[in-house]
Amino acid sequence: MHDSISRYLDPEAICLGVEATSNRDVIDLLAGRLAALGRVRPSFVGAVLAREASMPTGLPLGGALNVAVPHTDPEHVVKPSLALATLARPVGFGSMDDPDEEIPVGVVMMLALDNKDAQIDMLREVAELIQRPGALAALAAATSPDEIYAVLGA
Amino acid sequence: MPRTKVVLVACGTAVATSTVVANAIEEEMRERGIAVDIRQCKATEVPGLIDDVDLVVSTTPVPPDLDKPVITTLAFLTGIGKAEVLDKIEAALRG
Numbered sequence A: 001m002h003d004s005i006s007r008y009l010d011p012e013a014i015c016l017g018v019e020a021t022s023n024r025d026v027i028d029l030l031a032g033r034l035a036a037l038g039r040v041r042p043s044f045v046g047a048v049l050a051r052e053a054s055m056p057t058g059l060p061l062g063g064a065l066n067v068a069v070p071h072t073d074p075e076h077v078v079k080p081s082l083a084l085a086t087l088a089r090p091v092g093f094g095s096m097d098d099p100d101e102e103i104p105v106g107v108v109m110m111l112a113l114d115n116k117d118a119q120i121d122m123l124r125e126v127a128e129l130i131q132r133p134g135a136l137a138a139l140a141a142a143t144s145p146d147e148i149y150a151v152l153g154a
Numbered sequence B: 001m002p003r004t005k006v007v008l009v010a011c012g013t014a015v016a017t018s019t020v021v022a023n024a025i026e027e028e029m030r031e032r033g034i035a036v037d038i039r040q041c042k043a044t045e046v047p048g049l050i051d052d053v054d055l056v057v058s059t060t061p062v063p064p065d066l067d068k069p070v071i072t073t074l075a076f077l078t079g080i081g082k083a084e085v086l087d088k089i090e091a092a093l094r095g
Helices: A003-008 A023-036 A044-054 A121-132 A136-142 A145-152 B017-033 B043-049 B083-094
Strands: A007-017 A066-068 A080-095 A098-112 B005-011 B036-042 B055-058 B070-071
Touching: A003 A007, A003 A080, A003 A121, A007 A023, A007 A145, A023 A044, A023 A080, A023 A098, A044 A098, A044 A136, A066 A080, A080 A136, A098 A136, A121 A136, A121 B017, A136 A145, A136 B055, B005 B017, B005 B083, B017 B036, B017 B055, B017 B083, B036 B043, B036 B083, B043 B055, B055 B083, B070 B083
Parallel strands: A007 A080, A066 A098, B005 B036, B005 B055, B055 B070
Antiparallel strands: A080 A098
């Protein structure tokens, strides 16, 4: 059940088959979408980039397809939201538990959160999604936002 | 009645990943019959909050020399090695 994720994810914040050469490209793109939708403040993108540089958000999943969950402090957020990118080719993100280790990431879920208690269900669903076998591969293979929502709702 | 153990759960922002971890630890330890008081903070805040803490669980590196047990794990986010980490947490809290 991933109703909650879908509720936070505007179709305009879904970018599929993105041609990126660095994690900065992806963060710029997704933060730009959230800013255009009025979900985050102009300061959000810089804060996410700074956070990623010092405390990266790549999550190694033990296979070829890893995920990253860039995010930052609540004060940069207007309305809690998600943004999602699938990448044409993986880009490197630092690993959350070992910032010196870079891992190839193919799916990026940007989190814009303003209240951890209010958004706990969504966060749990993000973790469940990451742990669900085949879910990330299905996201990576999606060619339309509808297919993304189908995976999230599965 | 054993004293409630205090677990400090840290991540980069204290808003996203530590929330998932805090939730999971609270639920799992309750099932194992261990009462825990869970506190969340940023990794950089750990040294200032460490005094009455029994165990630190973090998703990101924390400052060294804390003088308390520290478990750095992504298991609650990735699912990889979760059972082992829960056993480690239980052992640290029962110890």
